[in-house]
Amino acid sequence: MKSLLKSATALAGVLVAGSALAADLPRRVAPPPVFTPVPVFTWTGFYAGFNAGYGFNTADTRAPTVIGVPAGTTAANSVFINQFGQPATGVVAFGNRNSNDGFVGGGQVGYNYQFTPGSGVVVGIEADAQYVDFGRSRNRFAFATVPGGGIAPGTQVFNPNGISGLDFFGTVRGRLGYAWDRTLVYATGGFAYGSGGGQDFGLPNSSRDNFQTGWVVGGGVEYALPTDSFFNFFRSSAVTLKVEGLYVNLDQGNRNNGVFAQTANGTQYSVFSPSVVSVGPANLYRRETEFAVVRAGLNYKFNGF
Template sequence: MKKLLLASTVLAGMTAAAAAADLPRRAAPPPVFTPVPVFTWTGFYAGFNAGYGFGTGNDRGATVAAVPAAYGVFANPGPQVIAFAGQRSAEGFVGGGQIGYNYQFTPGSGVVVGVEADAQYVDFGRDRNRFLATSPLAAGAAAFNPNGVTGLDYFGTVRGRLGYAFDRTLVYATGGFAYGSGGGRDFGLPNFTRDEFQTGWTVGGGVEYALPTDSFLNFFRSSAVTLKVEGLYVNLDQGNRNNGLFAVGATGIPVALSSTGVTVISGATSRRNDTEFAVVRAGINYKFGSY
């Protein structure tokens, strides 16, 4: 009897095991897929830049003019000569900051449009007003280079940007409004020089690359850090007021190269050239917005 009971138990266990083997197995859950974010240039950004600027105008020639005594420019009586050596030190450091916004039509690779404004400190053209006179100038008289203005204290731009992004690399062209001020004795002579504040235009282009979000340069926890190299040509219009003016006598009489009685020995010009210069700079931007 015991043997029969044992045999029945074994047979039942085998039957249950066989039945369990025939049951459908529960499918394993599919793996969780986390898509890699596609980079986009869309968003606001702000940053800093530094570079080198140099004059591109045609005002490098020396200017020498003989001025009659009637203008009261010189301390000694009689006509004298003022000579400028031409444009000097029209190059140097440029640095400042920028802020802007980009919009990319298709994330990844695609067209990018944007707008950017920047303000720059300029340190070139400091020696352009050095001159040599055969007699000391009279008290209150002033002389300055007549061939354009390449000395500036600052300039800035407001520009549009149009480019194409190859994922994290952006190639772009840029252009728009420019302004500037400064430049020594070409400015600051009431009623005898053009406005100190100048306006004009600028055009250029550059390449920008976005680093990973966890870059060691990401001090501000931005969505991306971008590095750029950019070149700009800037032209600030001088207008036509008092063209050729290069000195003011002690009595306040302006002396222009086109004045009757002024003999231009060399470097003749009756036109004040625009302020023209080029800038090559590198910059860093911190992008805030979409990844």
């Protein structure tokens, strides 16, 4: 019995000592949670995309051009004669009409730099090239003769209609804007260029290909799609949508070189004959191609969030 008692006492002592030792050991503490910061969106980076929209004319192109045709030395080389059959001075009035409106579509590439990611000033540069499906401009004319006179016998009169239009245009523009996270509002402006063919119908017929240069200004709003957006098919934060408006002004010499009259002795008169003098608005001598474009576009930004 005494042995049993001693054994129990010894066991109790071991248990008490073990508990005391365990109390002195350091406790295991769960590690603190790790929080991964959400990347801040930045507009910095290269991008490329495509766009489509509508362009429409902004200039009044219906004003006439009136030119004076001098009298010849004889009735045989004069376009006009007076009531006595003598050479006389007359005038010719040309009417112009231009219809620049239709589909516009193309692509663009560019680079943006945002000074402070998240919200802040954004600067950039963009170049684009656009196909244009515009209507064609037309030039028509009508004779106005001297009172009591008319066109000299043997003179042939032609209707030198001309058509010209824009086939494509492009721009190289700077961009300056302010971003509120994924929304960017910007202004843009810079250099513009374009080209289009044309034909003059008269004597002789002629054709031309006009390359024009000028300037462009505009502005727009661009939005970067979140990765969980239904419209973000790439499941990437690098897809952006934009709506943009531009005003384009291209300087163009719209010259109708077709002959409008040939006298009985073969002398030809065109708008640019040395002896022809403008006596009214000279819209056939120099004209500007002016139009506005409203378009929507999609871009893919190649690097960054």
